[in-house]
Amino acid sequence: MTTTETYRIDWEGIALSVRWTPQWLGVDIDGQQVAHLELVSDDRVPLPVTETGYRSHFTSREAVEAEGGPVAYALKWLDVESLSDAWKEREAAARQMSLF
Template identity: 30%
Template structure:
């Protein structure tokens, strides 16, 4: 059975759903490596499918080992750290600027 935890956070006015789960095949992974493989799904829910600095489509899937996730402080902290770091990129700044401008044509 899959273990899931879903949290909703806000980042700069965008609601983001973060779902962390232990996929059922992770039990086999744990038998081999000694820890679970975790799956994190990130998607924007309001506005729906809005881009984020870590995804242009509003959806991202991440696989990470349990020890790595714990060392990052959990999935919410990991995602917020990644979003905030990526928000400084020139690509995101340009996309963010364009999305705030009205297009008259």
């Protein structure tokens, strides 16, 4: 039976859900448990890892646990990706007021 855990977090003022399935379909690859992590922002607000507000990510259970669990993994992922030029440009444009 596949169990999915859901966590509610706030990242930089954006509310989102982290859904974590540590044993996705019971599949192992090279001795590592395949896991599934989903990020879903409220109202599908863009995030540094997705323009649509939804991101599905397959990884190993061990990689997520090494970062301190699904919430810590998600926060670190968002923090790292927020350093990209594309995200910085998007944030600057969002702060810019439009006259029209």
